[in-house]
Amino acid sequence: xxxxxxxxxxxxxxxxxxxxxxxxxxxxxxxxxxxxxxxxxxxxxxxxxxxxxxxxxxxxxxxxxxxxxxxxxxxxxxxxxxxxxxxxxxxxxxxxxxxxxxxxxxxxxxxxxxxxxxxxxxxxxxxxxxxxxxxxxxxxxxxxxxxxxxxxxxxxxxxxxxxxxxxxxxxxxxxxxxxxxxxxxxxxxxxxxxxxxxxxxxxxxxxxxxxxxxxxxxxxxxxxxxxxxxxxxxxxxxxxxxxxxxxxxxxxxxxxxxxxxxxxxxxxxxxxxxxxxxxxxxxxxxxxxxxxxxxxxxxxxxxxxxxxxxxxxxxxxxxxxx
Amino acid sequence: xxxxxxxxxxxxxxxxxxxxxxxxxxxxxxxxxxxxxxxxxxxxxxxxxxxxxxxxxxxxxxxxxxxxxxxxxxxxxxxxxxxxxxxxxxxxxxxxxxxxxxxxxxxxxxxxxxxxxxxxxxxxxxxxxxxxxxxxxxxxxxxxxxxxxxxxxxxxxxxxxxxxxxxxxxxxxxxxxxxxxxxxxxxxxxxxxxxxxxxxxxxxxxxxxxxxxxxxxxxxxxxxxxxxxxxxxxxxxxxxxxxxxxxxxxxxxxxxxxxxxxxxxxxxxxxxxxxxxxxxxxxxxxxxxxxxxxxx
Amino acid sequence: xxxxxxxxxxxxxxxxxxxxxxxxxxxxxxxxxxxxxxxxxxxxxxxxxxxxxxxxxxxxxxxxxxxxxxxxxxxxxxxxxxxxxxxxxxxxxxxxxxxxxxxxxxxxxxxxxxxxxxxxxxxxxxxxxxxxxxxxxxxxxxxxxxxxxxxxxxxxxxxxxxxxxxxxxxxxxxxxxxxxxxxxxxxxxxxxxxxxxxxxxxxxxxxxxxxxxxxxxxxxxxxxxxxxxxxxxxxxxxxxxxxxxxxxxxxxxxxxxxxxxxxxxxxxxxxxxxxxxxxxxxxxxxxxxxxxxxxxxxxxxxxxxxxxxxxxxxxxxxxx
Numbered sequence: 001x002x003x004x005x006x007x008x009x010x011x012x013x014x015x016x017x018x019x020x021x022x023x024x025x026x027x028x029x030x031x032x033x034x035x036x037x038x039x040x041x042x043x044x045x046x047x048x049x050x051x052x053x054x055x056x057x058x059x060x061x062x063x064x065x066x067x068x069x070x071x072x073x074x075x076x077x078x079x080x081x082x083x084x085x086x087x088x089x090x091x092x093x094x095x096x097x098x099x100x101x102x103x104x105x106x107x108x109x110x111x112x113x114x115x116x117x118x119x120x121x122x123x124x125x126x127x128x129x130x131x132x133x134x135x136x137x138x139x140x141x142x143x144x145x146x147x148x149x150x151x152x153x154x155x156x157x158x159x160x161x162x163x164x165x166x167x168x169x170x171x172x173x174x175x176x177x178x179x180x181x182x183x184x185x186x187x188x189x190x191x192x193x194x195x196x197x198x199x200x201x202x203x204x205x206x207x208x209x210x211x212x213x214x215x216x217x218x219x220x221x222x223x224x225x226x227x228x229x230x231x232x233x234x235x236x237x238x239x240x241x242x243x244x245x246x247x248x249x250x251x252x253x254x255x256x257x258x259x260x261x262x263x264x265x266x267x268x269x270x271x272x273x274x275x276x277x278x279x280x281x282x283x284x285x286x287x288x289x290x291x292x293x294x295x296x297x298x299x300x301x302x303x304x305x306x307x308x309x310x311x312x313x314x315x316x317x318x319x320x321x322x
Numbered sequence: 323x324x325x326x327x328x329x330x331x332x333x334x335x336x337x338x339x340x341x342x343x344x345x346x347x348x349x350x351x352x353x354x355x356x357x358x359x360x361x362x363x364x365x366x367x368x369x370x371x372x373x374x375x376x377x378x379x380x381x382x383x384x385x386x387x388x389x390x391x392x393x394x395x396x397x398x399x400x401x402x403x404x405x406x407x408x409x410x411x412x413x414x415x416x417x418x419x420x421x422x423x424x425x426x427x428x429x430x431x432x433x434x435x436x437x438x439x440x441x442x443x444x445x446x447x448x449x450x451x452x453x454x455x456x457x458x459x460x461x462x463x464x465x466x467x468x469x470x471x472x473x474x475x476x477x478x479x480x481x482x483x484x485x486x487x488x489x490x491x492x493x494x495x496x497x498x499x500x501x502x503x504x505x506x507x508x509x510x511x512x513x514x515x516x517x518x519x520x521x522x523x524x525x526x527x528x529x530x531x532x533x534x535x536x537x538x539x540x541x542x543x544x545x546x547x548x549x550x551x552x553x554x555x556x557x558x559x560x561x562x563x564x565x566x567x568x569x570x571x572x573x574x575x576x577x578x579x580x581x582x583x584x585x586x587x588x589x590x591x592x593x594x595x596x597x598x599x600x601x602x603x604x605x606x607x608x609x610x611x612x613x614x615x616x617x618x
Numbered sequence: 619x620x621x622x623x624x625x626x627x628x629x630x631x632x633x634x635x636x637x638x639x640x641x642x643x644x645x646x647x648x649x650x651x652x653x654x655x656x657x658x659x660x661x662x663x664x665x666x667x668x669x670x671x672x673x674x675x676x677x678x679x680x681x682x683x684x685x686x687x688x689x690x691x692x693x694x695x696x697x698x699x700x701x702x703x704x705x706x707x708x709x710x711x712x713x714x715x716x717x718x719x720x721x722x723x724x725x726x727x728x729x730x731x732x733x734x735x736x737x738x739x740x741x742x743x744x745x746x747x748x749x750x751x752x753x754x755x756x757x758x759x760x761x762x763x764x765x766x767x768x769x770x771x772x773x774x775x776x777x778x779x780x781x782x783x784x785x786x787x788x789x790x791x792x793x794x795x796x797x798x799x800x801x802x803x804x805x806x807x808x809x810x811x812x813x814x815x816x817x818x819x820x821x822x823x824x825x826x827x828x829x830x831x832x833x834x835x836x837x838x839x840x841x842x843x844x845x846x847x848x849x850x851x852x853x854x855x856x857x858x859x860x861x862x863x864x865x866x867x868x869x870x871x872x873x874x875x876x877x878x879x880x881x882x883x884x885x886x887x888x889x890x891x892x893x894x895x896x897x898x899x900x901x902x903x904x905x906x907x908x909x910x911x912x913x914x915x916x917x918x919x920x921x922x923x924x925x926x927x928x929x930x931x932x933x934x935x936x937x938x
Contacts, residue, residue: 161893188663188664188828189830189869190868190869191893193872194890215801217802218873256802256803259802259805259806261806261809261831261832261834261835263830263831263834263858263870266834270806270810271806272806272807273807276771276773276804508715508719509718509719511713512713512720515677515678516706516736516737517707517736526724530721530723530724
């Protein structure tokens with residue numbers, strides 16, 4: 001098995017607002033290996049995006065702060081680095097792709113300039129070499145006629161093409177870890193399929209580790225080797241993807257999987273989870289999912305369950321696992 | 323601050339508390355100042371030690387009490403014909419503030435109605451109304467005001483009319499922009515789907531949602547109106563004597579600035595206070611309203 | 619409802635004199651039927667023309683040609699007044715974005731009451747009780763009537779939108795991506811609610827969607843749209859069990875089953891090349907041929923006709 005490139009231990013990221021403290025990420029731990037894709041799946045507000053931003057320390061200050069835990073990348077705890085040192089890692093060793101292709105690119109610069117900016121910053125090459133690198137980054141993302149595209153502006157491209165350019169910028173320095181935050185949510189289904197197939201190829205070629213943040217189980221099934229299910233700031237279950245779908249252990253995971261309509265058969269009635277996700281400022285005591293859990297016991301609303309490893313690589317935080 | 327260390331809870335809580343207090347100050351202070359001035363204007367007869375038009379030639383050009391030669395009988399001094407500056411500033415508040423209020427009401431109303439109609443209906447109506455607005459903006463305002471003063475004779479209502487003619491166009495422009503944005507909103511489309519008439523859409527859907535920028539603009543115009551009134555008085559087309567307005571008081575004292583500076587200074591100070599307070603308040607309201615409303 | 623050969627072209631103008639140099643064929647010959655109490659879904663990717671079709675049904679866009687029949691009567695036969703009194707109240711709409719589809723300055727009770735206020739002469743009392751009745755139908759409580767939209771979650775807002783759509787007792791409701799903006803665990807709630815209401819009130823639904831699994835769950839019949847035309851049309855079950863058109867098969871494959879080898883069913887991965895071209899200059903012959911993995915020679919030359927296969931019809935030369 002390849003080595004572990006990122007280890008997140010007990011990460012806590014809070015937002016300090018006038019109305020109170022939002023515990024966006026409250027004790028999250030996971031690891032990612034080289035050449036592997038780890039998926040973080042959860043609904044909006046569960047903290048998955050904040051987790052991704054925390055790894056790169058790109059939180060909106062002064063409201064957002066990492067208040068605890070360790071983020072160990074390639075042996076170094078990123079949280080102990082100075083701002084200057086952290087900048088060395090961003091873009092070069094760890095890259096990020098965001099959701100909206102419309103706003104990820106600067107509308108007043110050409111595509112070539114934007115990719116070149118990243119290359120110049122991290123590789124310190126001479127000008128002639130820079131253009132070669134830019135073109136090879138575009139080729140990696142299978143963008144047709146890259147030499148012509150260099151002169152284009154973002155508004156001239158379609159959404160799918162823009163996301164590829166964003167991917168090219170991210171991959172231009174061959175990072176060891178790529179964090180992708182719902183990169184295909186805004187794209188059409190067939191374009192999404194293209195994109196995911198493309199990234200699987202890129203991963204094979206460059207052995208990059210990927211953290212894929214999404215709410216779509218279909219994407220998880222197709223793209224990720226291992227998955228973490230997040231809810232209200234905590235990871236409730238972690239497992240190999242096949243294992244998670246075959247035998248989900250946490251009630252939230254199975255409820256979520258059952259509430260998604262299936263394309264391969266006709267569902268008579270979807271399972272729907274009662275209630276709504278809790279406010280991150282006023283979390284319920286005990287297990288965060290207990291108010292909505294159909295299998296909740298007394299202890300669930302009193303104490304938070306510890307993370308228990310059931311089998312190899314499969315761990316759950318649930319009092320029901322006894 | 324470095325985000326590397328585990329945060330000290332108390333330190334963080336302290337800084338958010340400081341943020342909260344400073345934001346409150348930017349509201350409380352200007353609002354209090356404006357409120358005070360409004361109260362002064364309302365209760366002028368009770369507060370002013372002398373009638374504003376009382377002439378006392380024996381007591382002319384007295385300096386304020388804190389300067390040598392001044393007396394507590396006239397704390398802010400007297401002017402060229404012995405009228406008490408303090409009383410005149412107090413009564414001046416009435417005129418200046420009421421003119422501002424009236425002008426803002428008139429210009430905001432006209433500008434809003436025209437802006438909403440132009441923005442929502444679009445097409446030829448929009449084009450026509452915008453040309454009218456452009457013409458209004460292109461006119462040299464002060465010239466028009468002086469012309470009016472000549473035609474109608476200087477007076478309170480002339481001033482109100484003159485500044486109003488200058489002032490409605492910016493509102494129309496702003497509100498039209500907002501209405502254009504709102505026209506594309508989903509809930510407006512929904513109203514059309516149900517079969518709501520354009521009139522009802524404009525009143526029920528567009529107008530309530532442009533109140534915010536309207537309030538901001540109105541608050542920020544207070545300064546503009548007061549200064550314009552002062553400018554008109556300076557040019558002789560403003561409130562005629564003997565009624566005191568801050569503008570004409572500044573104008574009266576302009577030849578004596580080096581000797582009897584207090585005649586222009588105190589009304590000028592009052593103008594400055596209102597302008598600053600209005601601006602601060604307007605900024606605060608804008609900051610408070612905008613991001614909050616965009617949140618879920 | 620019946621749509622017959624609907625076409626909506628947008629002119630493209632150039633120059634100072636605004637000469638028309640081309641046409642964006644947003645909807646180019648779309649025909650469908652919606653039966654009472656049943657759901658028809660228009661499926662396609664962005665640019666396929668499904669939203670434009672829905673807008674035409676809601677009278678937000680004027681058709682270039684073609685006719686819409688409602689309960690047997692052609693809409694063009696309706697006078698303006700008749701449209702207002704006999705058509706609009708019978709067709710409700712639920713929009714995609716629950717955050718922008720409601721006036722943030724209005725209370726929920728006014729939002730739901732608005733269709734009644736605008737279209738009927740009912741007394742305040744009658745309207746009030748109808749609003750409470752509607753709130754109950756969408757599983758919200760009476761206290762919610764006094765609140766403002768921003769106090770609710772996305773799912774609850776969609777419920778309010780549904781209540782508003784049902785205010786005038788419509789026979790058809792047009793739903794534009796009703797759950798795509800909602801959280802995954804809330805979607806099931808809203809879809810179940812919509813199905814329940816359909817059964818209770820015998821409502822017909824015209825659903826615009828791009829998520830095939832949602833479509834399968836909600837629909838009785840499905841129309842797959844590509845570049846302004848329907849390429850496959852038929853009963854939902856038949857279409858998903860035996861998709862005929864290559865585009866349909868690609869869409870299904872792209873929708874990524876969340877069951878890795880669970881069913882023993884291996885879905886062949888079909889990855890299309892390129893993207894949907896602009897409706898300004900659609901490809902010749904079959905519009906899908908440049909991206910089709912099974913394109914033949916004639917596909918670029920001859921426009922395919924409708925072929926009926928079982929309980930579906932399809933426009934594809936493979937079925938000639």
